[in-house]
Amino acid sequence: MKRLRVMTHLPCLLLALAMAGCAAHQPLGAMMSPADVPATLRNLAPARLLLLGEQHDADAHQALERATVAHLAHSGRLTALVLEMAARGTHTRGLATDATEADVRSRLAWDDAGWPWTRYGPVVMTAVRAGVPVLGGNLPRNEMRAAMADASLDARLTPQALARQRDNIRDGHCGLLPASQLTPMARIQIARDLSMAQTMAQAASASGVVVLVAGTEHVRRSVGVPAHWSARDHADSWVVVMHSGPPDANARLGVDRLWITPATAPQDHCAELRRRWGKPPAP
Template identity: 55%
Template structure:
């Protein structure tokens, strides 16, 4: 673990509810404040390279302390695992075991370093995301609407509406929100199973988008009270949604501006 690089990556690490003390400015200091815990959920902005660097450094630091139990990735499907691979397995073997597809939208160059850091440490890497083949079933599963409170459900639906720039027909909002609910539930199930197998004294890390790790909307809502867990959200640039529930916020430089709505309109335009 390169502590100096961790300091450079993080402009500020602000621990919520801990204003009276100076925030930690390195990954080891961050872990000192959050450990011990059975699960550590790390949220990211997918296009911020410093966030994937944070994940890698956390994995390396936990491994160095002998605490890394497993790594769960949103970027691979539930049921996929490197559990049968040796610590010196090739990257090709790791990608095959995780079903990592180049066309899947998750660049290996971006996420390979954190995956391989876990593999090299001897810890298993597990896919946590809902497989694509189960998404249509989830869209029609109205029982998912009752899995979380009404307030959280409405916020999930609004996030779908805003995330698609108001381009989705209203009839698709609830079904699309159910996919998010099912994805959160799948990641929680994977996290719980990994923590059980890891045993006492170990920490399982979940890497996922910020929306999936927040306490009021995401994976934490599906975790049992018996599983201790902490949440870190990485944010690029100016603070967004201050007060959203997490145990720590790791700030990094702003990413170049992008017009996501223009990109989405282009993708959704009839061909």
């Protein structure tokens, strides 16, 4: 939350409407466990690009990711694992399948404070042990300031999708950010999605599947990584969002499948953010 050819707004909008129309005829979602993954993935084929959108603090989501990577690797279909959790340019290519976790973390420049290794290590090491490269996809931190000032990023999304990005920034920061920061922060999100889109496209092959693990908003078709793809990449992809507990209507926006897991314990993230930022409690 740490150049491909761009479609014009009209084709993007038409594609988004088509995807929404397909989704309207699909079931809202299904309860998923790791044991359900092999059969479910058979229904997703063929696809060169598989996006898994997670709730970062839901253990069940990382378990599903690990099961997905293990199944695709075992069947010889996994080309690469791309992560939001590591910066573009980092990778495990050339590492032996018996590399230590310390070696892997070093190659990925892993930030344990932001992304606890205890949570993501299992899925990463599953790919490494199978000889599948793990690729950082996120925007490097030293490129974020330039992204904030890059007004050309605004035109990469439709006006509706750009507004959603701003809303996500506002809501994700509990309304604590000044309005003047919403657009620059949204540009960082767009740049991050573009970076992951490029990484996936570069890793794609005709005979395998590239898997992306990222937060849910990063994978939605109209606003996230797929917004920066060609029409062919859209056609050769599946977007899966994992959702904890009963989904609302917004959960299915811009996705092909919902994988539902048991609800997690409620947490007041805004209270924690206010504490860290020294802001008063909400009225």
